[in-house]
Amino acid sequence: MSLARALFAPRAVALIGASGDAAKNTARPQRFLRRHGYTGRVVPVNPTRGEVLGEKAYPSLAEAPEGIEHAFVMAPGEAVERALEDCGRRGVPVMSIFSDGFADSGPAGAARQARLVERARALGVRLLGPNSMGVVNLPGRLALTVNAVLEMDSPPAGTTSMVSQSGTMLGTVLSRGAARGQGFSKLISVGNESDLGVGELVELLADDPETRVILLFLETVRDAARLAAAARRAHAAGKPVVAYKLGRSALGAALARSHTGALAGSDRAMDAWFRDCGIVRVDMLETLIEIAPLLAGRAPPAPGRAPRVAVVTTTGGGAASVVDRMGALGIETMPNESGAPIVDLTMSATPEKYAAALESLLAAPACDAVLAVVGSSAQFHPQLAVEPILSARAGAKPLAAYLTPHAEKSLALLAGAGVAAFRTPEACADAFAAYFAWRAPRARPAGSGPAWPAGVPRSGALDAAQALRLIAALGIPVAESTVAQPPGYAHAIPYPVAAKLIAPGLEHKTEAGAVALGISGQGELEANIGAMLKHAGRAQPQAILVQRMESGLAEAIAGYREDPLVGPVVIAGAGGVLAELHGDFALRLAPVSEREASEMIEEVKGLAPIRGYRKLPKGDLAALAAAVAALSRLALVPGRPVAEAEVNPLVVKANGVVAVDALVVLREGT
C-alpha cells in the first residue's frame, strides 16, 4: 500500500483513545469522519468501553479487526508507545499522533520522541506527529482530525492542499476558505515532524493528482534539503508551492524558537532560499488562503522590467487602496487611454462596459496582469461587475478581483470560477507582489570549489594573513601584503603602507587599535607597531602584516556564511557603518554566478554612487561581481570548512577591485 493511500485514503481507521463523551476533543475524529461522509471503516479503541458513540469499540489495537490502514492516537502517556507496538504487529503502515509530551515538551520529551522514531523505523511504521491535529482529505471525505473547524457543514472540496506546522492554522485556512467558497484537497498538520516532515508531504502532494497548488504554514524549516527537493518536484509537476513563514521579526523568530525548539536562521536567508527553490512566499496570512487561484496552472513570470498591472474599477477609492499598496511594493499600473493610472468606471459602469474594459486589458500586451475592483455593487448586485469577471477569459495572464464590501456570495462565485478574489487591498497587493517575485527553481552553479591553499588551517579562526591567502586563492585580488618579522620589520612593500596585528578571528580591528594606516616610512612603522603591541598587551615583539595602502571610488563588503537552516549564503553590500545600520545588503544562496552577483549589486542602495548616481564616477561593477561570485564558491569546497568569511573592505576602483582585509572563521571539527 502506498504511503499516500494510508495517509489520505485509508480504507479503515483506528481511533486510539476515542472518547465516548461527544463534547471531548478526543471524540471529534469519530464524529467528524461520520459527519463528513467517510466511507471506510471506523474502529474506536478504548480500554474501558465496548461501544463509543454508537460504534463497537475495542480495548486495544491488538484486539481490533484486520485491515486498519491508519491509526490515529489520542491517548496520553505510554499508550502511544503501546499503540506503536500494536501497529507494528498488525501491519498498520501509518500512525498519526495527536498526543503531546514529546519534542514539544523539553529535552526528556525529545529523547522519548527519538526512541519512538527509532522503534517505528524498526517496525516499518510511518509516523505523523506527535502533536499533530491529523489529516483532512476533502475529495476523499476523510476528516481524521481533532480540529474543531470540522464542526462546519460540508467544507467544499477543491484542488488546493496544505501542509501546516500549526494544527490550528490548518483549521483557519480551511474555515476561511470555506466561508468564501474556496475548496481544498488535502490538509495535513505535521506536529513535531518526528518522521513525516513537510518535505516528504510536499513530495506526496506533488505526485497527488487531486492537488494543483500546495500551501505551507511554517514556523521553521526542519529539513531544508528535502523540502527544496520536494518544491522542485512540485515545480516540475506544474504545481506552485506557496509559503507563509513566521520569523520575519526578531520577536517572531524568538517565539518560533521557543515554540518549535528549532534553530532560527536569518529571515533574509530564508527569503533567498524560498526563491531559490521556486517557493512563492507571501507576507500576509490571508494571502496564503487567497492566492491559490492566481497561481494554479500558471508558470513563474519572466523577470524583466517593473511588473505592470492594469486596473479596472467601479470605485476610485477602492482601486486606489490596492494601487497605493502595489506602488509601495514596486508594481506599476498600466495607464489608460488618457494617461490615468486606472480605468475608472465609477458611476458609469454597466455590465457591458465593464466586460469590454476587462477584455481589452486582458488582451493588452503592455500589461502583465489584470486587477478587477468592484465596489458596493459586489454585495447585492453581482450582475453589474462580478459576473463580467466570471466570464472573462484570463488565459495565461493572471486576473484577480478585489471586492470592497462584505460580499461573501460574490467571493464564492469568483472562487467557483477559479478567479482569485481578495477581501483586502493589502492581501491583493501582497499576492501580486508574490506572484511577480515568483521564479522557477534556480540551478546553482556547478563545478568544484577552489583548492584549499597550502599553509592555511582547516579549522578554528584564521589570522589576517591566512584569511587574505584564502581570499586570494579564490581568485579575488588582494592588496600586496607581507608578514614582517621583528626586530626591524623589513619588508619590500612600497610606502605608504598599513600595519596590522596578526591574530585569529579579530573583528573590528580599527576600533581594537590593531591597525595603523598611511604609514609613510620605516621609523613610523616601528613606532606604530610598538603602540599596537602595547595596546594589545603583548609583551613580546611579534610578526606584523604590512600591506600596501589602497584607495578607490568606494568600499564594498562581500560576505559568506553558513545559515543554520538553509546552508551557505553569500552577501554583497556597501562598506561602512551606515550600510550596516541600514541592513543594506543583498543575499543569495551560495554559490552564485557572476550574472547573479551583478543582480545582487544592483539591489544594494549604498552602491548607487559607483553605479553613476549623480554623475559620480562609476566603479568596476564587473570586477565586484566577479569577487562576490568567487567568494560564494566557498560553498563548493568539499566539506564546506568555512563557517563565515567577510572581505571588508573590498575597495572598488575604476578598474578592478582589491581586498584589503578579511575575516574567516572555520567550522569546528572540519
Add this chain to the structure above:
Amino acid sequence: MSLARALFAPRAVALIGASGDAAKNTARPQRFLRRHGYTGRVVPVNPTRGEVLGEKAYPSLAEAPEGIEHAFVMAPGEAVERALEDCGRRGVPVMSIFSDGFADSGPAGAARQARLVERARALGVRLLGPNSMGVVNLPGRLALTVNAVLEMDSPPAGTTSMVSQSGTMLGTVLSRGAARGQGFSKLISVGNESDLGVGELVELLADDPETRVILLFLETVRDAARLAAAARRAHAAGKPVVAYKLGRSALGAALARSHTGALAGSDRAMDAWFRDCGIVRVDMLETLIEIAPLLAGRAPPAPGRAPRVAVVTTTGGGAASVVDRMGALGIETMPNESGAPIVDLTMSATPEKYAAALESLLAAPACDAVLAVVGSSAQFHPQLAVEPILSARAGAKPLAAYLTPHAEKSLALLAGAGVAAFRTPEACADAFAAYFAWRAPRARPAGSGPAWPAGVPRSGALDAAQALRLIAALGIPVAESTVAQPPGYAHAIPYPVAAKLIAPGLEHKTEAGAVALGISGQGELEANIGAMLKHAGRAQPQAILVQRMESGLAEAIAGYREDPLVGPVVIAGAGGVLAELHGDFALRLAPVSEREASEMIEEVKGLAPIRGYRKLPKGDLAALAAAVAALSRLALVPGRPVAEAEVNPLVVKANGVVAVDALVVLREGT
C-alpha cells in the same frame, strides 16, 4: 435650525431627480429611507411623474410642500443650479449633491463648482458634494444615500462615525462592520468638498453626543488647518479620530492627484501632521473598521519605553502570526512566568484557565495592553475562550482579540461587548502600532520668529552668502565667511579656506564645480577662482565667498520647507549621499522645541555614530538639536517668506555645530 440637525436628522427630505424605476441608482435614497425606517417626510421631486414609488411627487422643489430641511439632488446638468435657487427661495438649509460634472471633471467643471458655491453662500444654503453619495445616520434612521450597501437588512447602530472622501468606502466600512456586529452612528460622503469639508464635518461629529470615535477615509487633505482644529476639538471632547489615507506610495499619490485634482504633499509630512493634531493613522483599510473599540473612551498612551503587549492564546501558531508582525512594528511582548514571550494555553485551555490568565495579564503593571488570541474554538465553541474575553474587565488597559478561524458570530459577540476584535493578524498588529503611536495634539512652540536680517531679500532665491546670513540670524553657528572682491580677493580668513561661487539657488555646488576646498594660500585661491569662473562660463571676475575650512565628527543636514498640504515642516538627517538614498531623516511640523528636535535626531539611523555607536566619539547632539529647532523657527517669521531652506552640511563637532553651506529659496511674491 442647526446644521447638524439639517444634515443628520432632517424632519423632511426632498429627493430631486428621484427615479420611479426601483432598479435605478436614483431610486435608492427613497427606497433606503423607507427600508431603514426614516420617520420624517419624504418628498420625491420629478418633473415627469406625479408619483414616485408610491409616494406623491412634485415637478420641482419650488412646488414641494413647506418644511424641507435637506434636499438631495441627483438630477444631472443645470437641474443642480435650479435646485439651489429653489433651496434658497424655500429656505432649505442644506443641499447634498450626488450629481457630478463639477470639480471632478476638469477645469470647466471646477469653474462651474466655484459659481455654485458662490451662489450658495449668497443664498445661505450649505452644500455637501457635488459627487457625494450622501449621508447615513443609523441611530436617527436616515439612509439618505445612493450607496448600494444600504440594500442590507438592519445595519446595526453604534457610536462610531465616519467621514469619507470616497462614497464607496463609506459603504465598504458600513457593510464590513455590520457583518461582524459593529455599529455606526453617522456616515458622510463628502464628494468634492465644495463647501462642507472634512474639517467642518469632524467639528460637527466632535459635538455630536451619539459619536464616540471618528473615522476618516482620505485621498487628500483639502483644508489642513480646519481639520487640525477639528481634530483638536474632538480630542478635547475625548473622541479619538482615526485616518486611513491614500498616497503612501508615489503611484498611490499620483492616482489620488488624478482622482481628486488636489495637490500632493509628501506622505512623511502628512504622517507628521496627523500625529501633530492627535489623529491616529492606520496603515491597513480593515484596521480603520476594527480599531474603534480599542480607542473608544481611551486617552493617548504616555510615551516612554518600547510598548509591551501581553498575549494569551489557545493557538501558538495563531498568536505567533500577530506577535511576529508586532515585532516588526517595534512592539514587544510581556514574557510569561517561565520567560516565554506569550501565555500559550494550546491544548490546555479551559474557560476558567483562559479567564484567569486574562485577568492576571490585565492586572499586570508590566504590560501596556493585552491581546487575546483564540483558535479553532472561536467558530463553534465560543464558551471556551471568547466568552471569558467578553467578561474580562479591561478598564483603561486596551484589550483586543484576534480570532483565527472564520468566526463572525464570535466577532459580533465581541463587538457587542465593546471589545476590539480583529480578523487578520496584520490588522491587529497595525492597530496596536497605531494605538501606541497615538499622541495628544501637540502644542507647537509659540513666540515670534527671528528678525529678518538686513540686506537679505525677501523673495526669490538667496545666494550662498545671503543664505548663510539668514541661517546665522536664526542663531545657528556659521563657518567664518567673507565675500572677497576681485581683483586680488583679499580677505582675513586664516588658511586653509574654501571658495564658493556666489549665485542664487545653486544646488549641488560640488558637482557643479562651484566650490573649491582646502585652499592653502593666496595663489591657490586665485587659481581656483579662475577655474570656477571659467567652468561657470562667467567672463567677468566677480565676488567670491571665502570660508574657513571646518571639520568635525560627522555631517548632518537640517532642512525646512513648506509642504503644499500641511505647511511648514522641519527635517533632520545625516549628511551624505547614502542618507539621501535611504530616505534616512526625521520630519516634524515646524516649529519644534529643542526637546522635540532631540527626539528627531534619535530617529535618524545615520547619526548613530555620533550617538556612540561602536564606541565612536559622541557629537554635540544638544547643539545639533538647537540648530534644528532654530531652523524650524522660520515658520514663525511673519508671512513665512521661506519656501525651502537647507543647511547642508551642518558639521557636528564634539563641542558645537557649524553650518558650512546653505540653500534658501523664498516664496514668490512674499
